[in-house]
Amino acid sequence: METIQIKTAAHCCAVDITDRIDAVLKEKSARNGVCLIYVPHTTAAVTINEGADKNVMDDILEKLDSLVPWQGGYKHAEGNSAAHIKAVLAGGSAQVIIDSGKMALGTWQRIFLLEFDGPRTRRIFIQFTGERAGSDL
Ligand code: ZN
Secondary structure, eight states, X not given: OEEEEEEOOSSSEEEEOHHHXXXXXXXXXXXXXEEEEEOOOSSEEEEEEEOXXXXXXXXXXXHHHXXXXXXXXXXXXXXXXXXXXXXXXXXXEEEEEEETTEXXXXXXXXXXXXXXXXXXXXXXXXXXXXXXXXXXO
């Protein structure tokens, strides 16, 4: 397993981590298999969605804000229940197929860390399972 760290810059934001994941896969000589991307946090998430138009992630974050307002009469004493709820909605992991050394993402797809209670330093666990270049030699 590999771990990368991301410093988020806002209370709620989306950080494109595709290139960081790709760098790990290249370092590991990942050839064919599956990559699990896992966020070990309760107020952040990971998702795969459009990266070509920045407005898409802005729309997603704004809609989540309207669906789950920060003040909502929640019981959790820490005061960040909205962040926990958004993390549940968005999900804590994603998987990508690795084919011939490349992530099999769609044309517009990118991998995003979603921050719901930042700014913070977040960790992302990356586990590749499958065939590595040179492993059949
Ligand atoms: Zn909390």
